[in-house]
Amino acid sequence: MIKGIGASAGIAIGRSFVLPNWEWELPEQKIDVADFAREFERVYEGIRTSKSEIEQIKDELRDVVGSEETHIFDAHIAILDDPVFMNEIQGIIQRQYKAAEVAVKEAIDHFVTMFDLLDDEYMKERALDIKDVGNRLLKHLLGAPEITLPSDTQPFILIAKELSPSQLAHINPQHVLGIVTLAGSTTSHSAIMARALGVPLVVGVETKLEEPIQTGQTIIIDGSDGTVFIEPVQQIIDAYTELHNAQSEAKKRLHGIAGHRPVTPDGKRLELAANISSFKELEIALSSGAHGVGLFRTEFLYMDRNRFPREEEQFEVYRSVAEKLGGEPLVIRTLDVGGDKQLDYFELPEEDNPFLGYRAIRISLDRQDLFKTQLRAILRASHYGQVKLMYPLISSVDEVRAANAVLDEAKRELEEAGHPYDKGIKIGIMIEVPAAVMIADLLAEEVDFFSIGTNDLVQFTLAVDRMNEEISHLYEPYHPALIRMLRMTVEAAKRAGISVGVCGELAGDLRALPIWLSLDVDEISMSSHSILQVKERLLCTSQDESREVFQQLQACRTSTEVIEQLNAFMQRIDKKTANG
Numbered sequence: 001m002i003k004g005i006g007a008s009a010g011i012a013i014g015r016s017f018v019l020p021n022w023e024w025e026l027p028e029q030k031i032d033v034a035d036f037a038r039e040f041e042r043v044y045e046g047i048r049t050s051k052s053e054i055e056q057i058k059d060e061l062r063d064v065v066g067s068e069e070t071h072i073f074d075a076h077i078a079i080l081d082d083p084v085f086m087n088e089i090q091g092i093i094q095r096q097y098k099a100a101e102v103a104v105k106e107a108i109d110h111f112v113t114m115f116d117l118l119d120d121e122y123m124k125e126r127a128l129d130i131k132d133v134g135n136r137l138l139k140h141l142l143g144a145p146e147i148t149l150p151s152d153t154q155p156f157i158l159i160a161k162e163l164s165p166s167q168l169a170h171i172n173p174q175h176v177l178g179i180v181t182l183a184g185s186t187t188s189h190s191a192i193m194a195r196a197l198g199v200p201l202v203v204g205v206e207t208k209l210e211e212p213i214q215t216g217q218t219i220i221i222d223g224s225d226g227t228v229f230i231e232p233v234q235q236i237i238d239a240y241t242e243l244h245n246a247q248s249e250a251k252k253r254l255h256g257i258a259g260h261r262p263v264t265p266d267g268k269r270l271e272l273a274a275n276i277s278s279f280k281e282l283e284i285a286l287s288s289g290a291h292g293v294g295l296f297r298t299e300f301l302y303m304d305r306n307r308f309p310r311e312e313e314q315f316e317v318y319r320s321v322a323e324k325l326g327g328e329p330l331v332i333r334t335l336d337v338g339g340d341k342q343l344d345y346f347e348l349p350e351e352d353n354p355f356l357g358y359r360a361i362r363i364s365l366d367r368q369d370l371f372k373t374q375l376r377a378i379l380r381a382s383h384y385g386q387v388k389l390m391y392p393l394i395s396s397v398d399e400v401r402a403a404n405a406v407l408d409e410a411k412r413e414l415e416e417a418g419h420p421y422d423k424g425i426k427i428g429i430m431i432e433v434p435a436a437v438m439i440a441d442l443l444a445e446e447v448d449f450f451s452i453g454t455n456d457l458v459q460f461t462l463a464v465d466r467m468n469e470e471i472s473h474l475y476e477p478y479h480p481a482l483i484r485m486l487r488m489t490v491e492a493a494k495r496a497g498i499s500v501g502v503c504g505e506l507a508g509d510l511r512a513l514p515i516w517l518s519l520d521v522d523e524i525s526m527s528s529h530s531i532l533q534v535k536e537r538l539l540c541t542s543q544d545e546s547r548e549v550f551q552q553l554q555a556c557r558t559s560t561e562v563i564e565q566l567n568a569f570m571q572r573i574d575k576k577t578a579n580g
């Protein structure tokens with residue numbers, strides 16, 4: 001057994017198919033000056049063919065994984081259009097009298113080496129893009145056949161040195177059970193696409209392998225923890241087959257309740273919404289019976305690219321999501337970068353305390369140009385569904401008013417330009433800073449809804465960095481201080497008559513369910529994978545009993561006591577359910 005890095009969850013068991021590397025035989029003879037024009041034309045022709053091929057892949061892929069993933073191929077087209085790339089190729093032809101394919105190969109090697117040397121993950125990914133698109137161009141210049149995957153065989157586990165987005169685009173999830181790459185990272189384009197396609201993926205096994213994997217070997221991979229077995233013994237195969245079947249069964253069983261109304265036995269309805277960060281996650285959310293999207297983290301749209309997305313690009317994504325939801329609510333949170341979320345092209349200042357620094361709404365209010373672009377895109381999308389707008393990291397009334405002033409400007413501009421938008425669009429804020437809890441009554445007068453972001457609220461209330469492993473034991477979502485904070489926030493919202501939801505990780509924690517029921521929150525929003533499990537419990541947990549347990553929680557003095565009470569409550573419910 002070897003351990004790589006789990007990059008896309010799921011178990012796959014099958015025979016391996018090892019993808020050969022692209023290797024080329026290049027012409028050795030020099031060309032004449034008289035051949036320059038012909039060689040240039042060959043390069044241009046190769047670029048034209050490559051571009052139309054990429055456009056075709058984009059179209060095919062859009063239907064499978066949504067339009068965001070296809071941006072990867074825009075990057076490939078941009079490389080082919082880049083005058084620096086073309087100049088390098090022409091220079092090699094003219095100065096070294098080399099044929100078009102040799103010049104292209106050398107230009108690729110030159111840029112790949114240059115980018116690879118940089119100590120920057122983003123640039124290394126760009127090196128992969130250049131290699132990928134360069135190989136496509138070479139393939140056309142040489143008239144070489146594409147290395148294709150076996151299509152008429154049994155489904156297989158694909159083994160590759162590294163897998164480019166172009167190669168992955170050709171993959172049919174029906175045939176490819178799972179993928180292992182020798183190199184790669186969890187944040188690579190390919191990993192992102194594998195997750196979107198639902199194909200288990202383990203990356204980074206190169207140094208762990210004692211000898212190369214051969215085509216036809218039996219392989220087991222577990223994409224959740226990076227485990228790979230090569231030619232495992234029958235017992236391991238049986239154990240993993242059982243695990244795989246159990247996972248499929250559990251999924252199927254839970255899917256049976258996807259259409260059930262989210263109502264407790266005593267009639268309390270608690271909407272279960274999904275947190276998403278891209279269009280592709282929407283499919284999973286919808287198949288889990290999510291009541292719309294309670295948190296669309298728009299950061300993803302801004303990441304994994306080399307410039308800010310334009311209004312039109314953002315509008316297209318927001319509109320697609322709104323339309324796909326068919327009238328179900330879609331809460332779009334404005335850009336929440338800074339802290340742990342960085343943009344490669346946006347230089348944020350070096351800070352001693354980035355989580356307390358230049359981030360989220362603070363950046364939006366400072367860079368109103370960027371903010372207004374996003375607001376315009378969201379407003380325009382509101383015409384196509386039930387879109388709501390949400391500001392992150394609010395800590396004062398001033399911030400809400402300043403954000404709304406930019407929103408009013410954006411609305412005015414759209415009206416002048418004749419763009420339709422929902423005039424009654426609801427505006428909400430994340431409650432994730434203790435100051436916001438303390439003035440929740442004041443904030444409630446300014447907005448239409450609250451969504452409690454427990455991830456940050458825990459971190460700021462307890463002064464415990466949510467990313468710091470060293471102190472992770474102090475990150476206690478069930479700390480009595482949090483119980484009080486939650487109560488204060490919900491009560492303030494109720495008094496003001498606005499709706500209140502929860503969208504941090506705690507929303508998907510089964511133990512927390514009686515807290516939401518007892519406080520009578522309107523919605524909880526979580527990762528799609530948790531929705532059905534939470535619904536299963538909701539269907540057998542009454543609001544009345546939840547209120548009783550919440551009384552006890554308020555008397556608890558430590559997190560341990562709170563957790564004990566909640567666990568004991570879960571056991572009581574389980575027992576009752578088991579006894580019919």
Ligand code: PEP
Nearest residue numbers: 432453454455456503504
């Ligand atoms: C939160 O802080 O709880 C939240 C939902 O936002 P994020 O995790 O994106 O910071």
Ligand code: MG
Nearest residue numbers: 432453455456
């Ligand atoms: Mg947050």
